[in-house]
Amino acid sequence: MIYLAIFLGKMIQVMFGNVRAIAVVKGLKKAAMALSIIEQTLWIIITATVVNGIIEYPLRAVAFVLGTSFGMWAGIKLEGKLALGVSKVEVVATKDQAKELTKDLRLQGYPVTTTRAIGLDGEKLTLDIKVKRKELKNLFEELKKHEDIFVTVFDIKTVQGGFIEKLEGN
Numbered sequence: 431m432i433y434l435a436i437f438l439g440k441m442i443q444v445m446f447g448n449v450r451a452i453a454v455v456k457g458l459k460k461a462a463m464a465l466s467i468i469e470q471t472l473w474i475i476i477t478a479t480v481v482n483g484i485i486e487y488p489l490r491a492v493a494f495v496l497g498t499s500f501g502m503w504a505g506i507k508l509e510g511k512l513a514l515g516v517s518k519v520e521v522v523a524t525k526d527q528a529k530e531l532t533k534d535l536r537l538q539g540y541p542v543t544t545t546r547a548i549g550l551d552g553e554k555l556t557l558d559i560k561v562k563r564k565e566l567k568n569l570f571e572e573l574k575k576h577e578d579i580f581v582t583v584f585d586i587k588t589v590q591g592g593f594i595e596k597l598e599g600n
Contacts, residue, residue, distance in 0.1 A: 432479070432487075432490070433489060433490065433492075433493040434493075435479075436476055436479060436480060436490055436493040436494055436497060437493040437494075437496055437497040437500075438497065439472055439475070439476045439497065440472075440476050440493070440494050440496075440497025440498055440501060441497040441498075441500045441501040441504055442472060442501065443468075443469055443472035443473050443476060443497075443501065444497070444498050444501025444502055444504075444505060445501045445504045445505040445508055446465050446468050446469040446472070446505075447465075447469045447501075447505065448501075448502065448505025448506060448508070448509060449465055449505055449508055449509055449512065450462050450465035450466055450469055452509050452514060453465060453514065455587070456514050456515045456585075456587060457587050458514065476494065476497075477494075480493075480494045513562070513563035513564040513566070514563065515562075515563050515585060515586065515587075516560055516561065516562055516563065516586045517560070517561055517562075517563050517566055517583050517584060517585055517586060518558065518559070518560055518583070518584040518585075518586050519557075519558075519559040519560075519561060519566070519569060519573075519581065519582070519583050519584075520556060520557070520558055520559075520581070520582045520583075520584070521556070521557040521559065521573065521579050521580070521581050522547060522549065522554050522555075522556050522557075522579065522580040522581075523554060523555060523557065523576070523578075523579040523580075524554060524555075524578070525553060525554070525555055527576055527578070527579060528544060528554070528555035528556075528557055529555070530576075531557060531573075531576055531579070532544055532555075532557060534572065535557070535559065535569075535572065538572065540559050540561065540569065541559065541560050542557050542558070542559050543557070543558040543559075544556065544557055544558070545558065560586070563585075566583065
């Protein structure tokens with residue numbers, strides 16, 4: 431039973447650590463602090479349990495290591511489900527494609543800003559779209575309907591002003 435407790439405790443501790451690290455990068459200070467308290471409390475308890483009995487119970491160390499590995503995996507999965515933050519999606523398209531796509535996306539409530547660009551084949555338009563990371567999948571489904579567009583995605587750390595604040599709930 432102690433081995434399972436060590437494994438699960440370490441897994442949860444590492445999982446919280448992964449999500450805390452993402453929260454720090456995204457500038458979510460309060461969430462990062464709260465997660466850190468839980469993470470470090472678990473670390474102290476679990477590490478003390480393993481270290482205090484390491485000679486008599488070496489399998490505790492195995493449970494600790496396996497919990498770390500599975501915690502990394504679980505943390506990555508959890509962060510993917512939470513999809514914290516906002517992303518910038520940049521689409522480069524021909525003028526005609528861009529006009530149609532801009533109209534369609536705005537009708538669906540996406541904030542779109544267009545700028546002129548010069549590509550290898552001449553004049554293009556660049557669409558700048560800000561979306562919650564949770565909405566990326568839906569946006570990509572819409573973008574897949576259009577051929578010959580170039581799409582890049584960037585993570586955004588800080589947002590201030592404009593339509594995007596409504597997305598974040600500020």
